Amino acid sequence: MYFEIQRNAEISLSKQIYLSIVDQIRSGFLQEGMQLPSVRDLSKQLEVSLVTVVKAYNELEQDGFINSVQGKGTFVNAERKAAADTQTEALPFNWQLSVQNYLPRSQFARFHHVPEKIHLSSSMVDPGLLLNRPLEREIQQILSENPKIFSQYGEIQGDSQLRNAMYEYLKKAEVPAEPDNLLVTNGSQQGIDLIARTFIGPGDVVVMEAPTYPGAIDVFRGRGATILTVPVDHSGMRVDILQHLCDKHKPKIIYTIPTFHNPTGVVMTSKRRRQILDLAQSIQSIIIEDDPWSEVYFNKKPPAAIKSMDHYGHVIYLKGLSKTLAPGCRIGILAASGSIFNRLLAAKANADLGSPLLTQKILLPFIQSKKMTDHMKKLRTALRIRRDLVLDLLSQHSPDGVSWVIPEGGLNLWISLPSWIDTNLLLLEAKKQHLSFLPGSACYPVEQENHHLRLSYSYMSEQQLHQGVTTLCSILHSEISSKKLHDHSPYF
Amino acid sequence: MYFEIQRNAEISLSKQIYLSIVDQIRSGFLQEGMQLPSVRDLSKQLEVSLVTVVKAYNELEQDGFINSVQGKGTFVNAERKAAADTQTEALPFNWQLSVQNYLPRSQFARFHHVPEKIHLSSSMVDPGLLLNRPLEREIQQILSENPKIFSQYGEIQGDSQLRNAMYEYLKKAEVPAEPDNLLVTNGSQQGIDLIARTFIGPGDVVVMEAPTYPGAIDVFRGRGATILTVPVDHSGMRVDILQHLCDKHKPKIIYTIPTFHNPTGVVMTSKRRRQILDLAQSIQSIIIEDDPWSEVYFNKKPPAAIKSMDHYGHVIYLKGLSKTLAPGCRIGILAASGSIFNRLLAAKANADLGSPLLTQKILLPFIQSKKMTDHMKKLRTALRIRRDLVLDLLSQHSPDGVSWVIPEGGLNLWISLPSWIDTNLLLLEAKKQHLSFLPGSACYPVEQENHHLRLSYSYMSEQQLHQGVTTLCSILHSEISSKKLHDHSPYF
Known part of the structure; x- marks a missing residue:
């Protein structure tokens, strides 16, 4: 595990540890069931007090990222793990785990290529609109x-x-x-x-x-x-x-x-x-x-x-x-x-x-x-139609408490949900219905807000957008009306 | 300027400073006429003794890399500068010089694309032998x-x-x-x-x-x-x-x-x-x-x-x-x-x-x-002919004191000259005759040997190889017979 602790940063040391571990879980470096260093070992390694590490681990446990098992140690939790696309170390390669790396975070790649049917998670343009x-x-x-x-x-x-x-x-x-x-x-x-x-x-x-x-x-x-x-x-x-x-x-x-x-x-x-x-x-x-x-x-x-x-x-x-x-x-x-x-x-x-x-x-x-400028013109028209479609659908179908910024260009729509909704968990629900989006937390460099999501309207056809946005809205409806699934996390 | 000083390294601090400056000159980061930090400033910056910096600067001056001008400061020397392909800072961008970077060395690129007529400096293969x-x-x-x-x-x-x-x-x-x-x-x-x-x-x-x-x-x-x-x-x-x-x-x-x-x-x-x-x-x-x-x-x-x-x-x-x-x-x-x-x-x-x-x-x-293996077979034959040609020419024309390793494959021939010849200077001579090779010093990570050169026989036609190798041999003849041009550098 790679930690970079900055003593003169504005952000507390325990929060730095917290965020570093969250980043590594979300990057897939720390996987379900992996053991974290003991409080004592980590405090020694980072030269911080025991209290600081305990505070970070407690908050990670509260937020469901890790699990402490009395007498056994602390483990990455299944519940909040990132989509498992890499495998845990096979036996003959176990020695590699002790090889330190300089890779604190690689989150974007995990959303760049998601093979979902309704792929709204990365700002790519429909190949049909591009130069073939x-x-x-x-x-x-x-x-x-x-x-x-x-x-x-x-x-x-x-x-x-x-x-x-x-x-x-x-x-x-x-x-x-x-x-x-x-x-x-x-x-x-x-x-x-x-x-x-x-x-x-x-x-x-x-x-x-x-x-x-x-x-x-x-x-x-x-x-x-x-x-x-x-x-x-x-x-x-x-x-x-x-x-x-x-x-x-x-x-x-x-x-x-x-x-x-x-x-x-x-x-x-x-x-x-x-x-x-x-x-x-x-x-x-x-x-x-x-x-x-x-x-x-x-x-x-x-x-x-x-x-x-x-x-x-x-x-x-x-x-x-x-x-x-x-x-x-x-x-x-x-x-x-x-x-x-x-x-x-x-x-x-x-x-x-x-x-x-x-x-x-x-x-x-x-x-x-001149083809270059002609192409851009065509792209503007085509993407505007898709944006308008998505905005219409959201206006019609989204529940109260959902808001968005109307984009005057580009490929993305930023949607904000009630603050107690965690879009990382929402994504797990969406994937069950073959739908992907970018959870907002990936877009925050330091303190993460979890109740936003980014929807890219540029990649899917109008028909798929229709299906995707209505599905998303129905998931949101049931999340918001149930309100039970999540507790408000006091941390963020 | 970027320095990385390692206190527990086997190599002395003054030599580290020496090598770091040589690398930056040879990478084109330090250009002719640029001023180096004063001894006092550098000793402060690196937290090393004045004596250490003085020793490094003295040796750099002895070897012709820098020039001290009484009362004015220390400057990169014209004589030993790398081929000047980048320009000195223009006035409006002067502020940029104070922007620290993390780039201690970039030597290879300087030899990768040298637009000389007889290009023997980089291991590329004659396009005529490749897949078009x-x-x-x-x-x-x-x-x-x-x-x-x-x-x-x-x-x-x-x-x-x-x-x-x-x-x-x-x-x-x-x-x-x-x-x-x-x-x-x-x-x-x-x-x-x-x-x-x-x-x-x-x-x-x-x-x-x-x-x-x-x-x-x-x-x-x-x-x-x-x-x-x-x-x-x-x-x-x-x-x-x-x-x-x-x-x-x-x-x-x-x-x-x-x-x-x-x-x-x-x-x-x-x-x-x-x-x-x-x-x-x-x-x-x-x-x-x-x-x-x-x-x-x-x-x-x-x-x-x-x-x-x-x-x-x-x-x-x-x-x-x-x-x-x-x-x-x-x-x-x-x-x-x-x-x-x-x-x-x-x-x-x-x-x-x-x-x-x-x-x-x-x-x-x-x-x-099967084309892949057929291609490799063809390449073996074609490059063997070129290697043999170069070996023949060297045997015929090279002066005493020049030796080489016969390569059983690959694209390169490593040639060693009498130890008092610096192939960085030799390259300047060669370029006057539109000939390039790779000076051996670029191939040494730490302590550099200057009396080798790498000749790639893979890129040029047989006719060009003929011209190139005979030209190189005649330059070597005149260098070795004159013996005056260079003094033995005691440092290497």
Whole structure:
């Protein structure tokens, strides 16, 4: 088991232990029936008092995560375990359990590929709306134009033609980034990971929105970051609270998804974008602007990216192309400048020596042409229809006490339930009916709220959405009307 | 600047400072004219004595890496700088220089893509010998069999069909690994990186051969590993020395390239393979067996992989397919078992959520069929001809004092020169004649030997090899006969 205890953090040591164990259970690292270290051993290992460990274990037991058996020890509880997709250690490999790792959390992956019939848990786009036919049609030409496409390494930085094309594309969106300042990554996920491995080490402060994208939390936690959180309102990240945090802690990195924020769908106002940039400049911080789907707006175009105002190289801008174009190619673009860019390029070399040339060349004709903007237009229309359908269904069928934020773009809908409902448990119910969603707790970097869920309306057909949302509503009805299933957990 | 000082290491603190600065110069992080911290500041920062820093700076100056200017400070020297491919900080981005990073070394990338006419510096295979035509011919069928290839995410672990095919392929090579125990990576480089980020943290001990593959050094250094080295003789890694190191330091990971070792080309004997595995079992260590090109043998088939004897999950086996099949697809396979495998899978999810589906599906029909073995056979013949040509030319043209190891397979030839020749300087001469090779110093994790070089005979045509090797020999002749250019550096 891997613990990182930060003595000068705002959050108490017992709560750190609590959260660390919850994260490991939810990541599948601690599995049903596994034994936890004794109170004495853990207190010795972490150099904290016995009382601190006892407090953490008591709260874990109260909340149903673990079970103490008199005279035998403390074990991970079956009730609250994550979906068991990995097996307990087989006998000949038992020695491996003593091999320490540096992996505190990997929650997002557990929801990314859930083979449920009605899959509402990850923000993927219906393959029917993406590029299959157009790419298939052109492939012979791409091959004949690039005779050595299979047999040559691409540049570590990414294919120069693709970087030129992305430069032109981003320029139209007012994101200024010369081809030399663009790096091709394996999706935005790798972009976040490269930044974290280059600039974040134990105790470095990262500020994130709460809730936020779970894949980014996994990455920063993996680097031992001290994560501080800022809530989100209808205008985006609360800059007033960010300001206080910055004054006190001078974060190294501020991670934000300003446009159609994941998971809430909220758009940050122009004013706040300007303020955040000013703040980063004043304390010499780096902003990561994660922008996977600003093209997918339903009413008006969102404000220009923070990167568009960045003259001093504070913003590292990530444009994922996986979700909205071609997941099968796994391509993302990172834009940065100066030595920050050069160091990220070195990190990319160390990580994998560059993304495959093939996937880059295949997308090139599409990105270079008008087809790219036409495609985004089509996507807007199609996803708007699905969003509207889901909103209609929720209005009709959801019980009292359920609320949501209307997303003006993007792929996700954030739904809040009465505070005594734990969506991790609700998911177990939903799975019995072949339905999946993302439990909100996965989106919180530190203190977790359990009564939200994220529903992605982008992947399923209208018919499936209909079935999914009505099923979800009927589960909610019976949960809320029974009210017996759960006790209010005093901890959260 | 990033320093990691290890107080209990076998190597002195002043040498650690020396090597750290050399690495950063050779990685291009410290560029010509950049100012180093003052002796006083660095001693404060690292909490070491002034004398220690003075000793390191003196030796750096003696060896020509830095220059002290009375009253002004200490600067990186022009003479010994790495090839300048990155620019010094532009004015508006100056604030970035104070942003600390966790990137001690990234040397390999600097030699991976060198646009010289006669490119002998990286072990890539001539595209003419790789899969272009066969993949092109089949692509329409692949697309029709996989109608959603562009628009769907693959599994994070890698496409199950590809894993099944690799299971069959590896079985023939006596490497036992069920499809469930295989992970698809972006080349072996990512495999090494995933292992390091999961299991290695500051001060964890990694044993490597010296010399070894520079890309692996970059990765382990990036995790703050304490690297210990074992020399290589004609039978592979010196197991007697490894034994001593293991007794004393109990390394967490032993990294080895047993078959056609990179850079020396040596094959580890069966006996030593067995001994290394026994050793790892006795001290509960992990072995990384990096096996990029065991299929490319010129005389007899090399001994079975260490992994073939592994019953307790000690060996993580890496089979790169980039070099020998299709660099444009960047695919590697990692085989491991038990919780070690599960944790690497979680790390892959955090790193990039999975490799592109497209590149995996495209290689599938090839790997599934007899074509794979036929291709390897063809490659053996073609590369043997090139190796023989280079050996002939060296025998004919190289001056006295130059020696080499005859490789029985693989892509590389390791050449040793008189000890007073520094191949980093020699490379500057070679580049004037549009010739590149890998200076040996990049292959040493700790104490660097400067009088070797690696020549890859796999990428260039026979005609280019002819030109390259005769040019190299004539440069060597003039270096050796002049003997004036260099002074013997007392440090190494």
